[in-house]
Amino acid sequence: MSMRRIIVNGGSRGIGAAVVRRFCQNGDRVVFLYKSADDAAASLCAEYGADAIKADMSDASSASDAVKRAIELLGGVDVLVNSTGIAQIKLFTDLTDGDWARMIDTNLSSAFYACREVSRAMITEHNGRIINIGSMWGRSGASCEVHYSASKAGLRGLTVSLAKELGPSGITVNCIEPGVIDTEMNSSLDEETRAALIESTPLCRLGSADDVAEAVFFLASEGASFITGQCIGVDGGFIS
Secondary structure: OOOOEEEEEOOOOHHHHHHHHHHHHOOOEEEEEEOOOHHHHHHHHHHHOOEEEEOOOOOHHHHHHHHHHHHHHHOOOOEEEEOOOOOOOOOHHHOOHHHHHHHHHHHHHHHHHHHHHHHHHHHHHOOEEEEEEOOOHHHHOOOOOHHHHHHHHHHHHHHHHHHHHHHHHOEEEEEEEEOOEOOHHHOOOOHHHHHHHHHOOOOOOOEOHHHHHHHHHHHOOHHHOOOOOOEEEEOOOOOO
16 A cells, blocks of 8 residues: 555544554554644654644634645645544533633644645545544443533544535445543543443453544545445444
8 A cells, every 4th residue: 555645633642542552553644733732742743754834723714724735744634633622621601601612623624624634635636535533432422421422423424424425426434433442631530430331341441542533544544435425433333
């Protein structure tokens, strides 16, 4: 397989960083976008040879500029992975307008902005793969995570609609919906909660960022060329 040009939106930590590593290890050229984790981004670049662009992807103008710069660095784009995400546990009645806006802007709008910019280049080349990182809670909903669940449900809608629109241009669009993954985002979970989540997972363990990265890598491969508009659970059977 020839070297591919990869953009990872939200690639400095967690699942995004695992995705960056997986493509770099394959010999692909990777540019990742990140907001604030300077040390983690620098380490990833030094160790794996990726390039990084610092940008607030929740801002339309900043996102557009960052993706354009990434495409210029790569000389085009073959794969976009949208992995930007935050989480917050809070009663629905306590959610502020700021909580809602920050969640939607970070988890959903950033993916929309990246997709919009990348699709223009992909349509020109009549080729491309877009892979969004959603969540099982976007499918089933989670108590005390209404805004998070809504943002991830929005990614489902973005994925399936965009797949229909971009399919005639040779572009596939899919969504990976992870279960409970052992990353920094979930590091605040207490042991009792972690044990309950493991017990509710048929494979009896938490997932790893590499589990998700492998699914992303497959969807970017030639073996997945006839798969589009799909929301695929990588959750150990939690949602069935």
